[in-house]
Amino acid sequence: MLKSQLRLVYKDKRKSFSSDFIYDCSIKISNMVLKLPIWDFSFYHTFLSINTLKEVDSSFLITVLQGKDKNIIIPRTVSSTELKHYLLTDSTRLRLNKLNIPEPIDGIEIKEDKIDVVFIPLLAYDKNGNRVGYGKGYYDIFLAQCKPEVVKIGLSFFEPENEIKDINYNDISLDYCVTPNNIYKF
């Protein structure tokens, strides 16, 4: 399918999810993440979930990362294309931006080249590890600024599509995708 079709299909699928279902699946996903071979690094970047769009709830993953004493980095949108990244600490103050994304107000900025692992939000992905987001390109631009060996991990409620047809040279593919019941390695 095409990215534009997948966006519609997957937004629609998520609309029907109850908050209990999202809670259960998100806990399962964070438990599956524990099985990945990624635990010797220091800097772990995660999205903060848009609850209104029924994304995977990353708060359980954050608890896992805190339990492992990892440095946790979270993004802030600074323009229509650019993200900046901040260390999440006990004193980090968050507020919802216009897109309903919780974001740090201020804090210690971390440059992209420090990041070892990125947990990535998505709408859909395919068996080759290609992903589709909301279509603004934020993550493709961000991932292009990270070091080449950064580990890119999608989190999804769903199994992969066979093929996203309109992948282009800007699209950066995933290394793993974690679902409530499976880990896909690409």
Ligand SMILES: Nc1nc2c(c(=O)[nH]1)N(C=O)[C@@H](CNc1ccc(C(=O)N[C@@H](CCC(=O)O)C(=O)O)cc1)CN2
């Ligand atoms: N939690 C989270 N943070 C993220 C992303 C994400 O997908 N999830 N992004 C990933 O790149 C960037 C933000 N991109 C976004 C792009 C569109 C919409 C959104 O609400 N789209 C609505 C239409 C909004 C409008 O334009 O009126 C929609 O798709 O229904 C949200 C986030 C950076 N941070």
Ligand SMILES: Nc1ncnc2c1ncn2[C@@H]1O[C@H](COP(=O)(O)OP(=O)(O)OP(=O)(O)O)[C@@H](O)[C@H]1O
């Ligand atoms: N590295 C890049 N530099 C400049 N523009 C880019 C880059 N990567 C993607 N874009 C632009 O961003 C727009 C959206 O890209 P795409 O459709 O792949 O978004 P997406 O991956 O679904 O969304 P998101 O990354 O926000 O989750 C496109 O117009 C694309 O040209």
